[in-house]
Amino acid sequence: MKMGKLKVYYGWSRIGNVRKKRALSVMFENDAQGCRSDRGQRCLRTIQDTVIERYQTDEEMADGKRQNRIFTEYSLFIDEKPINGSLERCLLVNSDADKNNISKAIRDKISDALREAFMLANPGYKEPGSQLELKFE
Template sequence: MGKLKVYYGWARIGGVRKKRALSVMFENEMLGCRSERGQRCLRTIQDTVFERYQTDEEMDDGKRQNRIFTEYSLFLDERPINGSLERCLLINSESDKNHVSKAVREKIAEALRRAFMLANPGYKEPSSQLELKFE
């Protein structure tokens, strides 16, 4: 069996989805996901901007699922993100740190940032009164 993929993108807003969200789709099996029907389903769910292959640990989790895709979303306008693109990208990067190298995480963040700014040209980062960064 080949490697399964992870698709990063922005959720499409429409009749079902009403909120802006960063969407991360994990393939659970290759045949259904890579078929024309699977790719059409993916295109209706999100605007994909970056793809990578899953690690062995991520693939083991996918084998226990009964759907062809598993989606994880970070809603942009809800807590703890509160409309901040940079905070959204940081949370996504932190969630990937056990499986993805720092260089690849930076590429993912840059691709997501570029796609978001193209779709939302008037976006400005919300100002916060106090921000603490622990490293």
């Protein structure tokens, strides 16, 4: 019998007492029992606002089996180097990280969903460098 596939959850980190910085949060399940339990899902909700999810590839699942925790998180901090406040750069770095595992179409779908959620949560957001520049001579 084939075992259940593990998921990857993409979302934005939830800012609060523990987290102070805006970040793209990617959570990999390492154990479906623990992650899909009420406790596991509660834990996930305190860490991030999940936007989109997908199933892991066999290679990603093999990595998860070696972990001793139920989730592994990767964060891309928006306001730090190399992203420097750029949503588009953040999405590009994330897409590049997935390029060996999933198709361009799925990566684009993930980026679009993350962009839409970010813009809803940050209505005044402008890409850095797109602000009006004043030049004094």
